[in-house]
Amino acid sequence: MNQATELHSSTVRQISLIATTEVRRLLSQTKGLVTLAAYVMLWLLILLFLVRDAVNLMLHPDAKDIVMQVLGEGAMSNLFNWPVEEFAMYWVFALGLQPMFAILLGAGQFADDIQRGTFRFLSLHASRIALFFGRFLGAMAVMALLSGATSLVTMVMAMVRDIHLALPAVICGLQVWLVILLMLLPYVALMSLLSVIASSSKQAVLYSVLFFTGLSLLVWLADVTVAPLAYLEYVMPGTETQQLMGVMPTQAPIFLKVALIQTVAFLALGFYAFKRSDV
Amino acid sequence: MSLIKCQQLSRRYGSHLALDNINLDLTTGQPIALVGPNGAGKTTLFSLLLGYIHPSAGSIEVFGLPPGHPQLRSKIGALPQDAKLDPDFTLEQQLSLFAQLRGMSAKAAKQEALRVLTLVDLADSLKQKPTTLSHGMSKRVAIAQALIGEPELILLDEPTAGIDPANARLIRDLISKLSDRTTFVVSSHNLDELERLCDQVVFLERGQVKQQVSLSATTETQYFTLQLQAVDDQTVLSVLRQLPDVLQVNVASQHAFVIEYQPSATALDVALLQLCHQQGWRYRLLLNGRSLEDTLFAQ
Incomplete structure (x- = not known):
């Protein structure tokens, strides 16, 4: 055995290598670049045709009164308190749409590679713990890049409208980006679990649809059947979305405790399933 | 180890x-x-x-x-x-x-x-x-x-x-x-x-x-494998069995014979080649030992 291999690679280094490979897949491969382009184009359309129009409406002097009259005091009225209106609207769209992207992109973490046998090669050279958490962190890094890109475009939009918004836009953009990432953690972790169980990424997406619809139905039934079923709401990622819409990013962390607990739980289950699975 | x-x-x-x-x-x-x-x-x-x-x-x-x-x-x-x-x-x-x-x-x-x-x-x-x-x-x-x-x-x-x-x-x-x-x-x-x-x-x-x-282990008996071209297998079998020190002869496949002999035998391979010459048998292969296939699937 040569000298280089005598040094056992640490798990942390293996995790970092595997996560970096996933980022490279996004940035250097045709398939990844197409995904990136499609994502950015979609967000450009949202930002240019929905967010910008909504910002123009928000800037109207009577807009806040109209919203208060129609919707009352609540989540939507709080959007008028944001220092940068673009980010107020971006926040609403991001809270609704980014989880869907996280589900779609997170579905490919394991299933296809296990079916293709690629993990048979990888598991000869890396531990299962490194493979699992490396892929999870890779998926999170990809989401960080994608959501970071949209946050950056939103910053530019705000600066183009009013250059004096440059500093607040940068601060707001970074805060929103971080909170969105924390909010996405349980979605990606859930997809880590489902992707281990499923036999393809498509099947993992279908499982996620069943997961969300099934649990939503049970929670809804709690009102008419067994009340404790309502606690199942805490199993679903996104329980805090409604509350998040009504607050600024700086106030968001207190609502993200459930998301972090969910992340730990899904990762623990996912790793247990992956460790026991046949590759 | x-x-x-x-x-x-x-x-x-x-x-x-x-x-x-x-x-x-x-x-x-x-x-x-x-x-x-x-x-x-x-x-x-x-x-x-x-x-x-x-x-x-x-x-x-x-x-x-x-x-x-x-x-x-x-x-x-x-x-x-x-x-x-x-x-x-x-x-x-x-x-x-x-x-x-x-x-x-x-x-x-x-x-x-x-x-x-x-x-x-x-x-x-x-x-x-x-x-x-x-x-x-x-x-x-x-x-x-x-x-x-x-x-x-x-x-x-x-x-x-x-x-x-x-x-x-x-x-x-x-x-x-x-x-x-x-x-x-x-x-x-x-x-x-x-x-x-x-x-x-x-x-x-x-x-x-x-x-x-x-495959390299020494056994109580030893083997030669002789493969011939176009012969009557039964005739060859009966001739081979008459050779000294030969314990058993089996037909492994068509025209291929596995000859089990006592380790004390000397120059049996030479004797086999001489026999081929005398009988007019054209041999394709004389193997010292048995093929893996014959070792695993011998009756």
């Missing part, structure tokens, strides 16, 4: 028992052959040894450690069956990643990728993606992957299946060349190939170890 130790090892897929209470004790050294018909459990045994799947019962030790143990990773390489490389990355990127995962620096990993691809005569394909390779080339790349880090044990699951004779020979030569510092365990249906490569042979059938033989 103990290489592989399996005790009462079983693996079940639903109601199907793929491996049934296997006991196996193999030591390091010359290449080891794993033989058996389709469905005998060869790939299941490999998958268990590599930690891809878990046993339903029993225990496995490789170098005294359970499969998947972190210390084993630098000691084992393998060619898994039906495994494909990531279609998104070049061979260099993937082999370098594997080498880095084993602890090498990025620079050393690139050199290692080139080294192992050179060993399988694919250095020119460094920048190619797996989707552009033929079946044979893919197999050679997978073997190159098994050689990363110069492991002490390499498991090769049907390394020459589906590849052309020239490349099959290249792989056999590679195994022979490296077998003085690496123990290979090779599964194959090609008994001639295994016979040329391996000393120890483990024969699996219906999930059980039916035989475990050493």
Whole structure:
């Protein structure tokens, strides 16, 4: 055995290598670049045709009164308190749409590679713990890049409208980006679990649809059947979305405790399933 | 040194028992052959040894450690069956990643990728993606992957299946060349190939170890295998049986005779050749010993 291999690679280094490979897949491969382009184009359309129009409406002097009259005091009225209106609207769209992207992109973490046998090669050279958490962190890094890109475009939009918004836009953009990432953690972790169980990424997406619809139905039934079923709401990622819409990013962390607990739980289950699975 | 130790090892897929209470004790050294018909459990045994799947019962030790143990990773390489490389990355990127995962620096990993691809005569394909390779080339790349880090044990699951004779020979030569510092365990249906490569042979059938033989082991009796051209087998049989020191003669296949004789016999091979000459039999082969096929399937 040569000298280089005598040094056992640490798990942390293996995790970092595997996560970096996933980022490279996004940035250097045709398939990844197409995904990136499609994502950015979609967000450009949202930002240019929905967010910008909504910002123009928000800037109207009577807009806040109209919203208060129609919707009352609540989540939507709080959007008028944001220092940068673009980010107020971006926040609403991001809270609704980014989880869907996280589900779609997170579905490919394991299933296809296990079916293709690629993990048979990888598991000869890396531990299962490194493979699992490396892929999870890779998926999170990809989401960080994608959501970071949209946050950056939103910053530019705000600066183009009013250059004096440059500093607040940068601060707001970074805060929103971080909170969105924390909010996405349980979605990606859930997809880590489902992707281990499923036999393809498509099947993992279908499982996620069943997961969300099934649990939503049970929670809804709690009102008419067994009340404790309502606690199942805490199993679903996104329980805090409604509350998040009504607050600024700086106030968001207190609502993200459930998301972090969910992340730990899904990762623990996912790793247990992956460790026991046949590759 | 103990290489592989399996005790009462079983693996079940639903109601199907793929491996049934296997006991196996193999030591390091010359290449080891794993033989058996389709469905005998060869790939299941490999998958268990590599930690891809878990046993339903029993225990496995490789170098005294359970499969998947972190210390084993630098000691084992393998060619898994039906495994494909990531279609998104070049061979260099993937082999370098594997080498880095084993602890090498990025620079050393690139050199290692080139080294192992050179060993399988694919250095020119460094920048190619797996989707552009033929079946044979893919197999050679997978073997190159098994050689990363110069492991002490390499498991090769049907390394020459589906590849052309020239490349099959290249792989056999590679195994022979490296077998003085690496123990290979090779599964194959090609008994001639295994016979040329391996000393120890483990024969699996219906999930059980039916035989475990050493081709170089000395036995109480010895064998010659004589293959002739266009003769009457019954006539040859009766003539051969009359030779001194011959204990038994069997027809292994058409015109091929396995002659069991006493070790005390002298110059029986010379006598056999003289007999061929006298009888006008044209011989194709006189083998000192039995083929692996005859050893395993002799009645």
